[in-house]
Amino acid sequence: MSRSKSVSRTTSLPARVLVAGLYSFAALATGNLWAQTTSAPTGAAITLPQAFAAAWARQPEAQSLDLRRDAAEARRQVAGSWTAQPPSLDLSGKTDQLSKNQGSREYAAGVALPLWLPGERSRQGALADAESKAVDSRVTAAQLRTAAVVRDAWWNWQRARGEQSLARERLVSAQKLAEDVRRRTKAGDLARSDQHQADGAAASAEVTLAESASLLAAATQQLRALIGKLPDEKAADGPETPPAVPADFTALDATHPAVVELFDRAEVARRSADLASVQTRNNPELLLATTRERGAFGDDYQQTVTLGVRIPFGSDSRNRAKLGLARAEALETEGQLRLERERLAADLEAARVRVESGRKQLAAAEKRAQLARESRSFFEKSFRLGESDLPTRLRIELEAVEAERQSTRARIELAAAISALRQALGLLPEQK
Secondary structure, eight states: OHHHHHHHHHHHHHHHHHHHHHHHHHHHHHHHHHHHHTTSOOOSOOOHHHHHHHHHHTSHHHHTHHHHHHHHHHHHHHHTSSSSSOOEEEEEEEEOTTTTOSOOEEEEEEEEEEOOOTTHHHHHHHHHHHHHHHHHHHHHHHHHHHHHHHHHHHHHHHHHHHHHHHHHHHHHHHHHHHHHHHHHHHTTSSOHHHHHHHHHHHHHHHHHHHHHHHHHHHHHHHHHHHHSSOOOTTOOOOOBOOOOOOSOGGGGGGTOHHHHHHHHHHHHHHHHHHHHHHOOSOOOEEEEEEEEEESSTTOOOEEEEEEEEEOOOOOHHHHHHHHHHHHHHHHHHHHHHHHHHHHHHHHHHHHHHHHHHHHHHHHHHHHHHHHHHHHHHHHHHHHHTTSSOHHHHHHHHHHHHHHHHHHHHHHHHHHHHHHHHHHHTTOOOOBO
């Protein structure tokens, strides 16, 4: 009998040492990674809107916004000017000094004023206004795309945090149970096989904790790459404000950033086509010049004034490519707008159903977790009194852990579903 005990001891100890070594290695690796990232600036507990603001500040669209607005304003000022292009100055002189040298001199100075083509100025102004609106809608759509990426990384990080918290609690509970079994085994109340089962459950909890630490480190680095700093462990994990879902999805055409961006792009393309339709030739020029001349030495200088107009000939072939490209861009953007509306309607319906399903899942999961906690309390007491065996106690413990995990996941999934619904509605992150 003593020999069998020694054999079981020599077979179980290396397994525990191996698992503990695996956990120590994973913890050391994640600890080193955490130590490397803690050098990044950290502040108070970060929220989802703060994470989005930090991520948006790092985006190229945010950094180039002022320059794009300045360019749009400059185009609008050009459309409001009196001439199609800046005036040009023409200076010339004529002399016979290198040939006959009889004193013939002529000096001319003139100004050329490019004129607008019929209808060109108003169409240029409409195009400048459309481009100015397109700048703002492009930025808003870029913000929404950034919000989608941040939301995805944020809730992945929250899932990983929840898994590690549950794994840590499971390890503490398993170690406590293993210690209790060890004392009772020494007292002769339980067999050594029971101790092996309890130690195996504790080792399994250590492995789960190590795996959760690795997943949390990966999720943390993904979020850090977006916001530029290490998120605080005490970050808020509450859901965003549940939005009101409109009964008619067509009402989103005037507010959804993705739709507004495509609409403004299509408007720019249409205005460009309108402008190209009147730009069939180069701009005519109004010429105003003065000439001062004399015929020979001793003659008086004569002053003359010249007023003229230069009208270029038009060519349909030269304008056809520009007009065709603008019309093709307008047609393509309008097609994208139609497809985007259909996609957004489908995404919105799916997100709405996901939120409703998430609420039901959370209610059921919380009820199961409450029942599992009560059952664990009952069997803890009965196990201490010797009224139930260890396998039953371990099964109840695993069921309680799984119920807590399901409840935590359901809570996070509901919050993620609300974020997805706000994303489908074109709303940026907002905390309660």
